[in-house]
Amino acid sequence: MITSDQQNPFEELSERQRNILLFIEKFSDQKGFPPTIREIGEACNIASTSVVNYNLNKLVEAGWLERTREKSRGIRLLRRRTGVPLIEQPVRAYEPANVALVPLVGRIVASEPVLLPGNDFGQYYDPDIDVIEVPRTMLRSLDPGEVFALKVQGESMIDALIDDGDIVILRKQQTCQDGDLVAVWLPDDSTTTLKEFHDEGTRIRLQPRNPNMKPIYVHPNNCQIQGKVLGVVRML
Amino acid sequence: MITSDQQNPFEELSERQRNILLFIEKFSDQKGFPPTIREIGEACNIASTSVVNYNLNKLVEAGWLERTREKSRGIRLLRRRTGVPLIEQPVRAYEPANVALVPLVGRIVASEPVLLPGNDFGQYYDPDIDVIEVPRTMLRSLDPGEVFALKVQGESMIDALIDDGDIVILRKQQTCQDGDLVAVWLPDDSTTTLKEFHDEGTRIRLQPRNPNMKPIYVHPNNCQIQGKVLGVVRML
DNA sequence: CAATTCATAGAACTGATGTGCGAGGTGCCG
């Protein structure tokens, strides 16, 4: 089984799958919500709902759709035609619509460890949790489920060139390599901070990104990695 | 029966209706399709489906929604609360592909003024010019044509919390208001820099974003505003 | 006070809708 290839071009899909995709797009534009399996079947001359279901899953594998299990019309287009009229960019019927929705799980308050959503199984985000749009290029082909975002509160991260209100995109992980910029929880200080990680054997050096500032050193036991920073987004 | 009043402002709706509207917007953004009546009810603490139905019809009358009878999730948002009307065509509430392509016009090299593309009429970007994908939320309903991006070279911006390699999203403009973070070209110094702009009458104070650093003062003649910073994106 | 309107609740009805299963067909390869 080949794992999902997010780069699968439109032309490589079967004709049926192309039809389905085009219909979903048209239907959604017209009505404001995605079609049901049966509506797709009728429009694309597919006799059985299970066949539509089958092909929808294929399209998910190929990175064209997202589905929400057990929900009617639980279909979301991930890429579409160049919607924006402003650019006359010659045809190229579909452009990779590079937005992923990433849960904004909390804030770095420099007082308590980040609460990661219990998940893995959670494509369902709590509706109370905000999500933020992230250019997919920022995810480097990671599954959006591995990624989360944090809003920085306070100026404690200023030595990592991160300001109050910035949003940090991270990949969930408990380990990292030397030189990675990571979010670490320091139990002794009851602090979460963002620093460059350097393992020096007996101690860990946490190097600020700001050359004007000095590193801090911690004992390996006093250093829990929470995630690796993929990027920072600042909106003013 | 009162005919629908398309101008009904958000504040005149009942609290319940406002909640419903906000929930529909959030849900659609998150999932890619509108909620069902029951999902709305649960989220907004409404006990009965018929009450949701009732309020949905009110919202239709007030011009906020469109409904498709007998269709599950047959709801379409016609306006969004975000204030700016910006769009004449009905908003595609589900629209997941919220990326704008913004030209990456050059680099801040601290040596020459930014060359803005011949602009206004220039919807065609030079194919040599890179474009960068930006989440549309970052554009705040601006026309993508007004926006451009710069890649920062060197660490001359570190006092604005901007690192080498960061990408700055700007809106083209020659003036600004006090407190805006702007890119300014300083002819005397042959430098472009990003600072907070403060007009002090006889002089202009350019305040770094980093509280550890001191402002610089320039004569109004030695200060050309190139654009206002909308955001910063850092990919690691 | 009675009549009316508005907002809400609960329940029942019925068609819509996603899922799962068994089966068949086709082409490819050893």
Added chain:
DNA sequence: CGGCACCTCGCACATCAGTTCTATGAATTG
């Protein structure tokens, strides 16, 4: 030929979900 992967079909099932009807209380009106 046998085995296998891939795609298709038909169908059954258990919910899901929009609609509708009745009822209740509060506020408004005459």
